[in-house]
Amino acid sequence: MKHHKKRSLIHRFIFTANLVTAAFLVICYLAPYIDPIYFWPIAFFGLAYPFILLLNILFFFFWLIIWRRPAWISLFVIAIGFSIHRNSFGLNMPYNLDHKPDNAIRVMSYNTHYFRPMNKRSNDDSTKHQILELIKEEQPDILCVQEFYSRKRGKFNIKDSILSILDTKYYYVKKIIGDEYESTGLAIFSKYPIEAGKEIPFSSDKTDNTCVYADLNIKGNIVRVFNIHLQSISFQQQDYEYYQKVRDSLSTDRVLTRRIARMLKRAFEKRSIQAKLVSEAVKSSPYPVLLCGDFNDTPVSYAFQTVSKGMNNSFCQKGVGFGKTYGGAFPNFQIDFILYDNSFEAQTYKIIPQKLSDHFPVRSDIILKE
Structure with a gap:
C-alpha cells in the first residue's frame, strides 16, 4: 500500500512537471510574436526553446513507456508548434550538397x-x-x-x-x-x-x-x-x-x-x-x-x-x-x-x-x- 502511494506521488510530481514544461513550450511559440521592447523576458524562452522542446520529447517517451494516457500532453504541444520547428530543424531528405544545379x-x-x-x-x-x-x-x-x-x-x-x-x-x-x-x-x-x-x-x-x-x-x-x-x-x-x-x-x-x-x-x-x-x-x-x-x-x-x-x-x-x-x-x-x-x-x-x-x-x- 505504501509502495503504491509513493509511486502515485512520484507520478503526480512528474505529471505536474510535464504540464509546466508543456506550458513553457507554448510560451516559446509566442516569443517570435511578442516585441521584447514591451516584454523582454519572453525572449529568453526563445533562447531556451531547444532545451524545452527536448524535455517535452523526453516526457512523451517516458509516459509512452510507463503509462500511455498522459503522453498526449507533450505530443499535442509539440505538434501545434510545427511551423516553429521547421525553422530550427531541417526536415528535408539528404541529397548531394556539393552539386550546383544549372542556372543556380x-x-x-x-x-x-x-x-x-x-x-x-x-x-x-x-x-x-x-x-x-x-x-x-x-x-x-x-x-x-x-x-x-x-x-x-x-x-x-x-x-x-x-x-x-x-x-x-x-x-x-x-x-x-x-x-x-x-x-x-x-x-x-x-x-x-x-x-x-x-x-x-x-x-x-x-x-x-x-x-x-x-x-x-x-x-x-x-x-x-x-x-x-x-x-x-x-x-x-x-x-x-x-x-x-x-x-x-x-x-x-x-x-x-x-x-x-x-x-x-x-x-x-x-x-x-x-x-x-x-x-x-x-x-x-x-x-x-x-x-x-x-x-x-x-x-x-x-x-x-x-x-x-x-x-x-x-x-x-x-x-x-x-x-x-x-x-x-x-x-x-x-x-x-x-x-x-x-x-x-x-x-x-x-x-x-x-x-x-x-x-x-x-x-x-x-x-x-x-
Missing part, C-alpha cells in the same frame, strides 16, 4: 570574425589563409561578409584577395570603423555587376552592427541583395568565463548573472528596432530581394520573425538536421540565415562545418524564377 546562383553568408581565430583580437595569417581557401573552394556568385576586415595593401588586403579568388571586380564594402590604412565593416562581393549600394544605419554608434544592400544586375534582372548584422550581445572575456563556470559547476554569482541578463535585454531590444528597419527596407525594395546575414538571434525570436515575414528561408526549404551556425562559447544555435522572396527558389542549402570563425559559413544555390 550560389549565395554564401559568412561572419568571418575579422579573419581572426575565435577569442583573439590580433591578426592571424593562418586563419585568414584558411578562410580565403574556403571561399575559393566554394566559389560563391554572391558573398556577404559580416565582420569584414581589410587593409589597403599588403598580405591583409583581404578585399583584393577575395576579388582575385572570385575572379571579379564587383564589390560593395561599407567601412564602419577604421582609417585609410585598415578598416572593418560589411561587404558584398559579386560575380554580377553592382549598379548601386547603400547603408541603412541602425544608429550613430560606431559599431559593425548595420545593414547594407547592393543592386546586382543578374543577366538583365536587377536583384537587391541585403547583408545584415543585427545587434551583438557584446560579451566580454569575463562573461564567457562566467558562462563556462556555470555550465561546468553550476556555480552562480548574482552580480555577474544580473550583468549578463542586462546585456541580453539590451541586445533583444536593440535587435527589435533594427529588425523593423530592415523589414521596412525589404518591403520598399522595387526589386526582387535576397537577404543574408548574422541575426545574432535564433529562429524562435522576434527579430527573425520580423525580418523573415513574407520571405522564404533556404534552411526550411532545403536544410537537413539541426541548424547550428554559431560555434562560439554561448549556446550553439542557428543565427545566420539566407532568405529570399518569391522571385527565387532554393535548390540546395549547406552549413559548412569549418570552425575558423565563431560562425560557420552558410551557402545556398538559388534559382531566379522566369
Whole structure:
C-alpha cells in the first residue's frame, strides 16, 4: 500500500512537471510574436526553446513507456508548434550538397570574425589563409561578409584577395570603423555587376552592427541583395568565463548573472528596432530581394520573425538536421540565415562545418524564377 502511494506521488510530481514544461513550450511559440521592447523576458524562452522542446520529447517517451494516457500532453504541444520547428530543424531528405544545379546562383553568408581565430583580437595569417581557401573552394556568385576586415595593401588586403579568388571586380564594402590604412565593416562581393549600394544605419554608434544592400544586375534582372548584422550581445572575456563556470559547476554569482541578463535585454531590444528597419527596407525594395546575414538571434525570436515575414528561408526549404551556425562559447544555435522572396527558389542549402570563425559559413544555390 505504501509502495503504491509513493509511486502515485512520484507520478503526480512528474505529471505536474510535464504540464509546466508543456506550458513553457507554448510560451516559446509566442516569443517570435511578442516585441521584447514591451516584454523582454519572453525572449529568453526563445533562447531556451531547444532545451524545452527536448524535455517535452523526453516526457512523451517516458509516459509512452510507463503509462500511455498522459503522453498526449507533450505530443499535442509539440505538434501545434510545427511551423516553429521547421525553422530550427531541417526536415528535408539528404541529397548531394556539393552539386550546383544549372542556372543556380550560389549565395554564401559568412561572419568571418575579422579573419581572426575565435577569442583573439590580433591578426592571424593562418586563419585568414584558411578562410580565403574556403571561399575559393566554394566559389560563391554572391558573398556577404559580416565582420569584414581589410587593409589597403599588403598580405591583409583581404578585399583584393577575395576579388582575385572570385575572379571579379564587383564589390560593395561599407567601412564602419577604421582609417585609410585598415578598416572593418560589411561587404558584398559579386560575380554580377553592382549598379548601386547603400547603408541603412541602425544608429550613430560606431559599431559593425548595420545593414547594407547592393543592386546586382543578374543577366538583365536587377536583384537587391541585403547583408545584415543585427545587434551583438557584446560579451566580454569575463562573461564567457562566467558562462563556462556555470555550465561546468553550476556555480552562480548574482552580480555577474544580473550583468549578463542586462546585456541580453539590451541586445533583444536593440535587435527589435533594427529588425523593423530592415523589414521596412525589404518591403520598399522595387526589386526582387535576397537577404543574408548574422541575426545574432535564433529562429524562435522576434527579430527573425520580423525580418523573415513574407520571405522564404533556404534552411526550411532545403536544410537537413539541426541548424547550428554559431560555434562560439554561448549556446550553439542557428543565427545566420539566407532568405529570399518569391522571385527565387532554393535548390540546395549547406552549413559548412569549418570552425575558423565563431560562425560557420552558410551557402545556398538559388534559382531566379522566369
